[in-house]
Amino acid sequence: MGLDLKLIFYFIFKTSKLKIMNIKHLLISTLCFFLGFNVFGQYPNIENDLDRKVKSFLENNTNNWQDMNVPLSDGKVLYDIIIKNGFTSAVEIGTSTGHSTIWIAWALSKTGGKLITIEIDKTRYREAKANFKKAGVSKFIDARLADAHELVPNLHGEFDFVFSDADKYWYKNYFIAMDPKLKVNGCFTAHNTLMRANGIKEFLEYINGLENYKTTLDKSGPSGISISYKKE
Numbered sequence: 001m002g003l004d005l006k007l008i009f010y011f012i013f014k015t016s017k018l019k020i021m022n023i024k025h026l027l028i029s030t031l032c033f034f035l036g037f038n039v040f041g042q043y044p045n046i047e048n049d050l051d052r053k054v055k056s057f058l059e060n061n062t063n064n065w066q067d068m069n070v071p072l073s074d075g076k077v078l079y080d081i082i083i084k085n086g087f088t089s090a091v092e093i094g095t096s097t098g099h100s101t102i103w104i105a106w107a108l109s110k111t112g113g114k115l116i117t118i119e120i121d122k123t124r125y126r127e128a129k130a131n132f133k134k135a136g137v138s139k140f141i142d143a144r145l146a147d148a149h150e151l152v153p154n155l156h157g158e159f160d161f162v163f164s165d166a167d168k169y170w171y172k173n174y175f176i177a178m179d180p181k182l183k184v185n186g187c188f189t190a191h192n193t194l195m196r197a198n199g200i201k202e203f204l205e206y207i208n209g210l211e212n213y214k215t216t217l218d219k220s221g222p223s224g225i226s227i228s229y230k231k232e
């Protein structure tokens with residue numbers, strides 16, 4: 001009898017402990033989820049009609065980006081870099097259907113800037129153009145249907161922001177072609193730099209070896225963004 005009681009108490013003690021632990025885990029997971037959602041899923045402050053239009057477009061299309069597009073949190077990372085530095089002349093290599101482009105253009109609408117974006121695939125290029133119109137950001141974007149291998153070395157002018165998100169094995173070449181056109185204090189960013197895709201390692205080794213660039217890796221998203229500032 002004594003032993004039975006002991007067993008019953010032991011069982012109650014164990015299960016209640018388990019329940020408390022489960023509740024604790026549940027609370028912590030829920031908190032982390034909402035914290036993560038707020039930190040990474042946050043939109044910029046809404047200040048004008050354009051902000052309302054872009055935000056509403058992005059919110060209505062959250063689940064419609066299925067063409068290798070960046071996640072929302074990475075779009076916000078690009079937005080923040082442009083705003084923080086007041087960048088005004090941007091180049092994007094790899095438009096796809098335009099998710100990152102819209103984030104970059106949204107930031108440029110604040111700084112008074114403009115963006116050239118390059119896409120080789122006609123269908124995605126057309127869809128991107130339609131998306132820019134719906135989001136209200138077309139006037140900040142010069143969308144080019146072209147092979148970036150040819151167009152990037154032939155771009156004229158100076159730029160202060162680059163986002164590289166096309167064929168990874170060509171990243172180093174894109175950087176080499178853009179470097180002379182990138183202003184001092186300008187920034188070259190590249191997507192998927194946490195991934196093992198062919199060409200990423202070579203690109204990172206190359207850029208990390210340059211004394212006039214300071215490179216960090218944003219790891220807030222699953223793919224990673226390398227952020228390289230050009231020094232004096």
Ligand SMILES: C[S@@+](CC[C@H](N)C(=O)[O-])C[C@H]1O[C@@H](n2cnc3c(N)ncnc32)[C@H](O)[C@@H]1O
Nearest residue numbers: 068069070094095096098099100120147148166
């Ligand atoms: C990862 S997707 C870009 C996603 C886009 N930045 C976004 O977040 O919405 C890469 C795009 O680069 C394009 N691309 C690949 N090679 C290219 C090249 N040589 N010139 C131009 N675009 C290229 C692909 O067709 C594809 O649409």
